[in-house]
Amino acid sequence: MKSSSYNSLKLISEKFSVSPTTVSRVLSGQAKKYRISPETEKAIKDFAIRENFTPNPIAKGLRLKKTLTIGLVIPDIANPFFAGIASQVVNVARTHGYSIVLCDSEENPALEQQSVELLWARQVDGMILCAVGQTADYLVRYAREKRPLVLVDRVFPDLGLPYVSADNFSGAKAATDYLLDNGHRRIACLQGMCGTAPSKARVSGYTTALHARGVPFDPRLVAGDSFGEQSGYLDTKLLLRAAPDITAIFAMSNLLALGALRALREENRAVPDDISVVAFDDQPYLAHLSPPLTTVAQPHLEMGAAAVKLLLDHMRNPANAMSSGLLLPTSLIIRKSVRKISQPTTQ
Amino acid sequence: MKSSSYNSLKLISEKFSVSPTTVSRVLSGQAKKYRISPETEKAIKDFAIRENFTPNPIAKGLRLKKTLTIGLVIPDIANPFFAGIASQVVNVARTHGYSIVLCDSEENPALEQQSVELLWARQVDGMILCAVGQTADYLVRYAREKRPLVLVDRVFPDLGLPYVSADNFSGAKAATDYLLDNGHRRIACLQGMCGTAPSKARVSGYTTALHARGVPFDPRLVAGDSFGEQSGYLDTKLLLRAAPDITAIFAMSNLLALGALRALREENRAVPDDISVVAFDDQPYLAHLSPPLTTVAQPHLEMGAAAVKLLLDHMRNPANAMSSGLLLPTSLIIRKSVRKISQPTTQ
DNA sequence: ATGAAAGCGCTAACAA
């Protein structure tokens, strides 16, 4: 129960009249290897368990230059999408003996960079980063130095860093196809922050779907420059004025969808009767909205888990850094926010 | 840009032909104190900035027995309530120079204890714990040892540990009063995990409100033993059979409310026309539900911030441990899930 | 089968 009494190998070694080396070897499971007498081994082990002793990881970290620690930088841990990623990161890291040092960049690129540097300074063994911003040039240095760093969601394929992302292109294409199947032709698109990989991929999925069906692409139907609720609200209002003939809105984040819903309600446009809505990124509550929202689900839990695995892999084998980008499949969750307005076109 | 070249005081000291001590003093802002020549000071400082050098915190931690690190143990980081707490904890900790090591206990008391012990072993300077479970006897030891540890939300006042919680009693009382004001008399109550402080306080607020109005307390109207969605769903179903005459449900967590809504929808009971619902703990999406839910908002962001402040205070001044429990006020957010069914009784 | 000694990078007494 008293844990403060025996808190170093030295103290324990004295108690058993052996050297700290021996204790260290026992406690790091190297007893066999060094043929330490079974009695000493058992005595020390039992004692350690009884007194709840663990060799000080700070000292260990200093000596071994390994801290069994992974840095996680997230734009906003209160956002359920990132919270989900974090939960998986924490859990799979733990099963591999790693702890997570969490930083929140508050959607601020400067703070993000600062956090990344802080974490390296803190000697984390590796890092998982959900970047914000359109660029992240400060990362090239870490890429060059081949530090174990994996990017999640907001990805920069050009940097040569491993990454994990949802297959945003296919997800957006599937959603747009679904809308087209339901007879929609004037489909507005509420995009996220321009220039970011997810936003580009999603818009590209949207236009690709349009082209494939021969539906003319109207740039005026693409609005927005942020993933937030406020932007969804504002841009929906504008869209409704600029293009009153739209029959559907594809909101490329769930916050965007929430904002759109709010605007639509204010403008007395019923969903889906007047306007259909498809969101991006599933969250449990979307099923409880009125109406329950059809959305493109991202496997965010898997993304978190995959990121840790990729990272651990790169930590063990720095050789295969630069390699792998992972694109995880999305799935279209059909609920009740899309109205069929005519026969589907031929498939 | 090359950060790996000069990565110790020693190297730098050699470069400038001074001792590591001098460099250490400069870099820890003690130049004045030791009257180090302004030139050396400036040279070293500039160099450190240019080369992006920070003294290794691991070595520092070993030497100083301080890691500038706070442990945070949370039952489920994917739960928006806890995610909100975490975001504040991370942010205010950062402004004070502390980093957060995050553990997720997955609502599992054994894992929680393990996490707490891991964090102490990792030499965190202090810890913030959102406990799960009805008891947490393993904590008495840390209370006795006067370790800097503050409890949040799921609180154990008897342990003599500082804590931060919402004023669950008053919140529940206010919600019940509101229901009573709207003419409800048969009010069911979906409680959380029995025996936990928040659940006890909330039920107690509920019964107190009832008594104050002379409304008889019917124990059959109190159901549930978990804060989860599933429990809300199931117990609402049971409640509807056991007490068909209820006109309102007070769901003591937002997940419970979601579950109740799902059950009600299945049973074709309209909210609020057939049954009124009040939830506990506000989340952004509650406003977007159908109907928008009336709820008792907990100041969870403030709770996170307050926890860190309390912790830092106790870290600086271990004397006032055992002292302070903080109860933060809740607020009733009135939306559209309660129907007025008669004149309010006289206040 | 076990130990002594060195050193990871840092800071704080104690010189000077």
Add this chain to the structure above:
DNA sequence: TTGTTAGCGCTTTCAT
């Protein structure tokens, strides 16, 4: 005004 030394707690050569 600056440096020397010791030591935080650990692991790892190298000896024995």
